[in-house]
Amino acid sequence: MYQVLRPSSSSWVPLRGCQYHVRQWGKPTPGTTPIVLAHGWMDVAASYQFMVDALSEAFVQQRSIIAFDWRGYGLTEAPATDSYWFPDYLADLDALLDKLYPGQTIDLVGHSMGGNVVMMYAGARPERIRRLVNLEGFGMPDTRPAQAPGRMAQWLDEIKATRQGDNDLKTYASAEGVAARLMKTNQRLSQDKADWLAQHWAKPDANGQWRILGDAAHKVINPYLYRAEETLATYARITCPVLAVEATDDSLGVWWKGKYTLDQYHERLLSVPQVQIARIDNAGHMLQHDQPEQLARLLEDFLA
Structure with a gap:
């Protein structure tokens, strides 16, 4: 590491x-x-x-x-x-x-x-x-003003999906799985740096699954233009x-x-x-x- x-x-x-x-x-x-x-x-x-x-x-x-x-x-x-x-x-x-x-x-x-x-x-x-x-x-x-209704509708749809749990972030079985995910996203990232980042980018939950330290609600689009x-x-x-x-x-x-x-x-x-x-x-x-x-x-x- x-x-x-x-x-x-x-x-x-x-x-x-x-x-x-x-x-x-x-x-x-x-x-x-x-x-x-x-x-x-x-x-x-x-x-x-x-x-x-x-x-x-x-x-x-x-x-x-x-x-x-x-x-x-x-x-x-x-x-x-x-x-x-x-x-x-x-x-x-x-x-x-x-x-x-x-x-x-x-x-x-x-x-x-x-x-x-x-x-x-x-x-x-x-x-x-x-x-x-x-x-x-x-x-x-x-953006253009004409995009406003569609943007608002998308925000409402994504809020609904979040309530239903459809936007939950993927979990990983281990820190190694998190590191592999980081290296897949950034192919220049070395294994030792990925292993270190994984410990700070995610944490295990009560069931031992590694969860990203980022609220899934961050993925909801903003309604304003x-x-x-x-x-x-x-x-x-x-x-x-x-x-x-x-x-x-x-x-x-x-x-x-x-x-x-x-x-x-x-x-x-x-x-x-x-x-x-x-x-x-x-x-x-x-x-x-x-x-x-x-x-x-x-x-x-x-x-x-």
Whole structure:
């Protein structure tokens, strides 16, 4: 199994009706800017471990680094809900920063869904962020008002399916089964890393079945439409420098099959006042797993 170089410590912070799980690497140093890491959809904070291990000792000695499990993921409580709302992630992040770093600016990193959250948060709270890193947080295709009735109907159907148990996540007979699932999704993931991640991505239940640490309600579609114009207006209010990191594998093209392209994403980034784009070679969407060393060097250079 993968040998962790920098173990994290865990704590729990009460936020908006949930006990939020927070991992911390290193110790807070007075006068330095903390780094906050936000994970993506159906993922956990531990996903950043390989990247943290790849950071230089000099960098880690100077900075405190935390990552947290979003509501309904990992070791953070799942609220009593049958669907999740995107604005709640921003409100949770805001509350977490108020609790841990009141009145202090931070460096903020987000992957995938977490990348979308931190971009929107930086536009809503520009004064809180010194530097921001967006790891493949592309956003979504623009929508039209005519799509609203169908979207609402789909949400109602998926809520009904959740009540009936039709959306329950698959269970696995062992941690090895979870690791195999992770390696099937990401063929670059090595066996030792998959075995380690499996212990944090899932846990055995009372019957010995390994269950993913993600609430099935996260898979329910949101009923409201995604409006690119609103996103661009928010991007325009970001005042900090932004590093947008993408992998050489075009995961955006795979997901949306022409409905939303990498070129369109790059066009949206033009609304960000200070942005630079970096690419990581031989990597897919989970670039923090595929090339943690490349990613660590990019972060160190940008956050210096």
